[in-house]
Amino acid sequence: MKRIINIGLVFIFFLCVSVYLFIDGKQHKIFLENLSLKSLKAPEKIIVFLDNDKKGITIRSEKKAVGFVKGKKHKIKINYSENGEKKEKRAEFETPLNKTVTLELISLISEKKNWIKEE
Amino acid sequence: MNKIKKLILNNIVPIMMIIIITLTIPISKMSASQLISEMIDRMSRNLFLVLSLLIPIIAGMGLNFGIILGAMGGQIALILITDWNIIGVQGVLLAIIISVPLAALLGVLGGVVLNRAKGREMITSMMLGLFINGVYQMLVLYGMGSIIPLSNKQIILSRGYGIRNAIDLKGIRMSIDRAWGVNILGYNIPFLTIFFLFLVCIFIIWFRKTKLGQDMRAVGQDMEVTKAAGINIDRTRIISIVISTVLAGIGQILYLQNVGTMNTYNSHEQIGMFSIAALLIGGATVVKATIPNALTGVILFHMLFIISPRAGKELIGSAQIGEYFRVFISYGIIALALVLHQWRREQEKKEDRKKRLELQLNKKIEGAL
Numbered sequence: 001m002k003r004i005i006n007i008g009l010v011f012i013f014f015l016c017v018s019v020y021l022f023i024d025g026k027q028h029k030i031f032l033e034n035l036s037l038k039s040l041k042a043p044e045k046i047i048v049f050l051d052n053d054k055k056g057i058t059i060r061s062e063k064k065a066v067g068f069v070k071g072k073k074h075k076i077k078i079n080y081s082e083n084g085e086k087k088e089k090r091a092e093f094e095t096p097l098n099k100t101v102t103l104e105l106i107s108l109i110s111e112k113k114n115w116i117k118e119e
Numbered sequence: 120m121n122k123i124k125k126l127i128l129n130n131i132v133p134i135m136m137i138i139i140i141t142l143t144i145p146i147s148k149m150s151a152s153q154l155i156s157e158m159i160d161r162m163s164r165n166l167f168l169v170l171s172l173l174i175p176i177i178a179g180m181g182l183n184f185g186i187i188l189g190a191m192g193g194q195i196a197l198i199l200i201t202d203w204n205i206i207g208v209q210g211v212l213l214a215i216i217i218s219v220p221l222a223a224l225l226g227v228l229g230g231v232v233l234n235r236a237k238g239r240e241m242i243t244s245m246m247l248g249l250f251i252n253g254v255y256q257m258l259v260l261y262g263m264g265s266i267i268p269l270s271n272k273q274i275i276l277s278r279g280y281g282i283r284n285a286i287d288l289k290g291i292r293m294s295i296d297r298a299w300g301v302n303i304l305g306y307n308i309p310f311l312t313i314f315f316l317f318l319v320c321i322f323i324i325w326f327r328k329t330k331l332g333q334d335m336r337a338v339g340q341d342m343e344v345t346k347a348a349g350i351n352i353d354r355t356r357i358i359s360i361v362i363s364t365v366l367a368g369i370g371q372i373l374y375l376q377n378v379g380t381m382n383t384y385n386s387h388e389q390i391g392m393f394s395i396a397a398l399l400i401g402g403a404t405v406v407k408a409t410i411p412n413a414l415t416g417v418i419l420f421h422m423l424f425i426i427s428p429r430a431g432k433e434l435i436g437s438a439q440i441g442e443y444f445r446v447f448i449s450y451g452i453i454a455l456a457l458v459l460h461q462w463r464r465e466q467e468k469k470e471d472r473k474k475r476l477e478l479q480l481n482k483k484i485e486g487a488l
Contacts, residue, residue, distance in 0.1 A: 014216055017212075017216065018213060018216050018217075021205065021209040021210075021212055021213040021216070022203065022205060022209075022213060024209050025205040025206055025207055025208075025209025025210050025212075025213060026203070026204055026205055026206075027204040027205070027206045027290060028204075070206055070207060070209075
């Protein structure tokens with residue numbers, strides 16, 4: 001009986017570790033949109049840094065791009081210019097397991113709530 | 120003089136290899152830094168697989184050609200994590216966790232079959248590997264995507280089921296090697312991989328001292344005496360094969376994460392031969408193998424791998440000639456080691472017979488007096 005319990009505990013431990021690794025190691029595809037909204041015009045150029053990315057993704061006005069992130073919780077940093085002044089915006093977001101995420105960068109800049117769309 | 124002769128005879132394979140390599144290095148015109156850099160890379164790539172061969176040798180089951188069973192388990196795990204898009208160190212660790220039960224299951228099968236072929240384990244494990252390879256190919260070619268649901272279109276054949284011939288492991292490529300990677304004197308040292316290797320070495324040393332390890336040694340030395348001592352021989356032998364197969368599965372994952380691409384249908388096929396050749400080149404025999412043997416073997420075997428194509432190119436103008444030479448030497452070494460093993464056994468039997476006859480003769484003389 002003791003042996004069965006031990007085997008069961010080991011099994012549960014590895015199951016938990018596997019679930020953690022699955023969530024933490026899952027790569028997600030993220031669509032980044034630099035599209036103008038009704039009242040807001042998209043910046044000429046936006047550079048997006050996802051998590052610890054040092055190179056960044058450059059997106060021109062009215063264009064889309066694709067980025068990749070690993071795990072559940074992420075940080076985003078965007079650099080853009082407004083009226084000739086360089087600005088920076090930082091935010092945090094989560095990616096659901098089996099859904100594709102689209103980030104509306106203009107909404108993020110204008111601090112709107114729904115800047116993350118899940119599909 | 121006899122001692123020197125015995126020493127040379129016992130280490131004939133590594134001595135021959137050292138002579139060949141020493142002669143080939145100047146011809147290849149490779150610099151020391153190039154050689155060291157390549158060696159660090161290859162050591163971390165292959166040593167785990169070679170170490171997986173040690174435990175069945177302790178149990179007297181010879182060289183386990185069946186490690187390809189474990190390698191197949193490792194590859195199935197890699198296919199699954201690639202399909203699920205699990206990347207980085209997490210991907211490799213998850214693949215290791217998935218591969219363990221698969222390899223253990225195949226190891227039990229291997230152990231049961233080998234128990235029915237006592238004394239002919241090596242050829243049986245080789246044939247078993249070929250048989251399971253057929254099952255693996257059927258599973259991967261027809262089962263994956265149809266019975267086992269897969270969604271990643273990059274790895275599935277265009278017809279909708281079956282896995283492509285080559286899988287790009289870019290998500291996990293070098294992830295373990297670079298995780299704790301440190302640059303020392305211009306060489307990238309993969310500390311995490313070395314840590315894994317260190318762990319498996321510690322495990323082997325510790326395991327030899329356990330009750331089960333001692334049982335395995337006893338089984339390897341004399342099965343009849345062990346049976347009389349009440350040790351379950353079949354169970355002990357199965358455990359040794361399971362450990363070897365599980366370690367081989369992990370070794371194959373570490374090997375493929377270093378390479379970065381997986382040939383779905385033949386990455387595992389040569390693993391048995393490669394690892395066994397490396398171990399024998401290190402001075403191991405069918406009945407005795409140690410961690411230093413594995414370490415020396417990997418260094419010598421891969422040194423030959425690196426320098427022979429270069430030497431061939433410098434000498435004749437074709438790298439392929441060097442590659443043929445390497446294949447000839449490495450597999451010739453397996454044949455030589457096996458012949459030497461058999462020759463030694465014959466010699467030992469002869470000496471045994473001689474001693475017994477002398478003893479009988481002495482007894483007769485004493486009786487007559």
